[in-house]
Structures are given as C-alpha cells and as structure tokens.
Amino acid sequence: MDCRPVAVVGYENAELLDIACVTTSLDMANGLGELRTPYRVMVVSPGQRAISCRPGMVLRSTHALERLTGPLDTMIVSGGFGYAEAAADPLIVAHIQRLARISRRVASVCTGARILAAAGLLDGKRATTHWWFADALAAQYPGVDVDPDPIFIRDGKISTAAGITSAQDLTLAFIEEDHGVELARMVSRMLVTYLQRPGNQAQMSMFTAAPPPGHDALRRAVDHVNADLAGDIGTTALAAVAGVSPRHLTRLFLTHMGQTPGRFVREVRVAAAAHLVVSTSLPLADVAARCGLASAETLRLAFVRRYGIPPSQYRARHRSARS
Template sequence: MNAMQRRIVIVIYEGFQFLDLAGPADVFATAAMLAGDSGYALEVAAPHAGEVTAHNGVTVAARTALADIAGPVDTLMIVGGLGTGQHLGDHELTAQIARLAHESRRVTSVCSGALLLAECGLLDGRRATTHWLVADQLSARYPQVEVDADPIYIKDGDVWTSAGVTAGIDLALALVAEDHGHALARDVACGLVVYLHRPGGQSQFSTPLNAQTPPSHSLRDLQAYIDAHPEDDLTVPALARRAGMSERHFSRVFTQQTGIPPGRYVERSRADAARRLLEATTHPLPTIARRTGLGAPETLYRVFRRHWRISPGDYRRRFQSKAP
C-alpha cells in the first residue's frame, strides 16, 4: 500500500449482503483508479480468513482475519445483510470490530451493519440510520441510539451509517467527496453509471415506495399520471374528476389505499420531478418550478428544504450531472 493511500477495511461475515460489499468496494476502487497515488487501498476481512458465503450464495475469499489486522485504519466499514442478527452474540466478531474502531479515523456501516456497531456501543448517544426493515429492532434493542430510519445516510462525528443495500453506494460516494471533493465523486458516479450521490438527508423512500400500492387499478393509473404530469392541474377536485369520484370520497379512498393524502403525494411527486431536473438539466429555477407544477422558485425552495433538507441551488451545485 502506498503511504498516501487511504486504507479501507470492509468487514464481512457469513450471510452478509453481497451488494453491501460490492457497491462500496467498486466506488473506492474506481476512485483509486482516478485519484492515483492519493486514492484507496481496500482490504476485505472476516472473523476467520478464507471463504465467506453471502446470503445470495456467492462465496468471497477474505484473505485476512480480523485479529490479524493492525491499525491505523482510515475507514472501517461494517456490511449488513439478513445474517446480521445471528452475529450479534458473536463476541469474537464484536470485540474485533470495537478494537479496530478505536484504531480507525472513521467508522461506517451499511444497511443492518449498524446493529453490529450498536452492539459494540459505537452508536451510543449518536444519531444513526439503517435499513428500514430493521430500524425498529435497532431502536428497541439499543435505546441509547437515536434511530432515524428515513435518511439515506447519516454522519454523526466520525461515525457514518447508511440505509439498506444500494444506499451503501451513496455512502461510499459521500466518503469519496469528503476525502477528495465532489468533482471526483461525480466522476466515480458517472463511471459506475449510478445517480450522482444523493445528500444524506434525502429519504431512502422514493415517492412510489413512500406510498402503498393501491389495490384499485384506477388509483394506480392515477398515481402514474401524477408522476408523469407534475405540471398539470393536480388539485383534489381535478384528481377526483379524473378518478370519477366526489372530492370527499376520493380523498378518503386515496388516503386509505396509499397511506398518504393526495395533496402530500402530489407535493412529493413534484419534488422528485424537480430533483431530477436539477440533476439532469441547466434550466433556471423559475423554469423548473413552473415545469414541475410548483409555480414559483420560493415554493420550490420550501418544498425542497422540507423533503431533502437542502436548497435547490445547493443540490444542483453538488449533484448535477456533467454534460456528455
């Protein structure tokens, strides 16, 4: 390893989520290729050296046992997976994670890897996120952790946690941006053909995921119409007419079947549309506000801050795609 390279140690174990390893590893490897000598040196370690089988059946060779790794480490990353819960009582694993954490500049987790950090006491008194499926488990088992299941990733001091699976890519891109600047992170994202890394405050739930799929075929069609036509009249009266219902009945049925009032769904859908335009175009903010049905830049600003905790201008400066 070159002395200028940042040492990344990714911890895996039986039953881990393969993409929790592969996604961040490819981000760091691509960044290393682009950054040269100042990039990253990646190590994959497990409780015991040798073959480790992911939950999907793919076998990975961990060349190093955790006990054989000595600091200093730049970034320690703990992956998650459906097998994580089975390892919370593995004192050998958690002891090695705790040891390495104290020898690392920063500590990170992907998905349910946050459970292992919490088991080591590394999240005590900190705000953290994880896969939404295990957020309740994290909160109940470790009440000293402030669990926020919504963001894609959270940085609290020198500890970073991310949401489920593909959010590990967003986390890794954010780490690259912190180390080398947003320009390199953009180049890595373009090289991997993924979304430019999303701000940590962005919800891990997109508009379709944030709403339940309604059993009614007509309401599913209406959701698709809303998402495809943000600039149209999407008021409750207009939507009720399109659905062939009275306004009161429509509002009640839509909310019952999707879990979200129609007005809130429309706002979030328009916010998603604005986010995509900010990433992919150079349209001025008044044009984006008009084309997404938000009307004025002031409304765009308020909606954007409410959903992603960042201004539209800051989002564009950080995450706009490069011109081809």
C-alpha cells in the first residue's frame, strides 16, 4: 500500500470528539511527517449519511459503510449516545465484522466497544470503555474481560479506548508504532497535548475523582485523605473525621465512590506517588514516605500492581516522553 487507509466509523448520535481526536491527529501526522505511507482518513457511516453529533452539529461522511472495501490499515469505531441503536443494527454489526476481517488494526473509542462486542470481536479479550458504561458492558457481554481503569487497552489487533480524549492517546500510540516516537511527539506538541498518557494510566485519579455534592461526611473524609497522605487515614480514623461510624463510611464509599475506604486510600497514595515520581527527583524512599507507603519496596510493589512497571522505569518512561 502507498498509503494507510483508516476508516473512522460514525452513526447517528456519535460523539464528535471521538471522531475528531482521531482524524485531526492523523491529518497532523500527514502534514508534519512527509510520510512514505501517509494516512488516508475516511469518515464512514451507514449509507454515507451525515452524522448528527450533540449538541446540534452535523458531520459529513465521506464513505458509505456498506460500500467500503479493503484492505484497511485501521478501523476505529467511535462512541456516542447512539451506540445502543448502532449495536442493535444488524447492518452496522455485519459490516463491522466484515471490515474487521480486512483490517490490520481494529479499535473502538468509548461506547464504540459495545459495537465491537456486539460483533463478537471482543470475545475472550481484555477491553475498556468509558468508566460510566463499563459495568453495563460487562453485564451484557460476560465473555469480555472489561477493565474500567485504563485509558486504552491493546489485546492483539484489537484496541479499545476509554472515551473522548483518550482517542487522541490511542491515535498517538498508533502514530508512534507506525512512524516512530519523534513524529508522535511532534504531533502532540502541535496539538498542545501531553505525549502521551500511557494506556495503563487510570481514567479516574485523585485529581478527578470526587464525592458527589451534598455528602458532607464523605467529602470531609476525602479531603482529609488528600491533605494527609502520610498520616493515619485508615477507615476508623476517617470515620471519626467524617463524624460517622466506620460501617456507615464504608457504605458511603461503596455507594458513591464505587470502592471501600481502604482501596480509595491505596489508589490515592499510588496516584500521588506517581505524580511525585514524574515531577520531582526525590529518592523513591522519600516518595514512599510522603505518600504514606511503608518503604521503597512497598512503593515498588504498588507500582507493579497498578501500572505494570516499577517506579524507576515509570519515571524514566514519562521523563523521556516529556523531553
């Protein structure tokens, strides 16, 4: 092939950012890289109908889904609030199956994972989707190993991204794979974005997770955790700060945060440690102490469990990406 055909599949009520993060990043790579095999980006929809996107925007399609032929380098199925109708449409599902067979890579963004699952493409595979929709995907497709934490997952030729801007992270990873890290860095700089969040970075972190408004006891506990990572922030101590019993605090965390107080504390400590590992030159033992982890070895084990690599490698990788 003298180009890399990429089909970005949309449908009624697809999410515009799911599509634009992919198409803009690939077009930027074409413009910056003087590529031997540039990307030929196609926006595909059933019947080549215009794609209505919230709120009131309409995106022109360049190709009809049912008429598209291959081979394709990559097919990416977008998410959006129309995902359920798209996943239930036998025409869309059949053509996703057909195009997957002639694509080198297949990917989804956000709720587009539901469409891949309906096509049987995620059976026996580890996959992610937007955290809000992860439980529903797992319940409807028990043969899919749904992990709601990472921003994207690659399992063989299939990739799934968490949603919205994570489409850009996945696309940058594709550009790096196809054309090297320097082009991916250049694209990210032109887009004024971070290069590039690793796929195993959490969708939710200490910087984005917060209790819902109106739950003062829970908010007091969460604020206390974030303010005193090295202190006593066990469930009993947090319950005292919140002014409720440990049992009631656990119920509040499970209901509104989706996890126990103990797990929340562990995740916040590791997220804070990851921030310090990348943003400072502190010895790892000092990072561990500041974040309430017992030792550098405890920190190492926590990183391997959460990110799949030790903190020293995490530091080297992220600093390299920033340079």
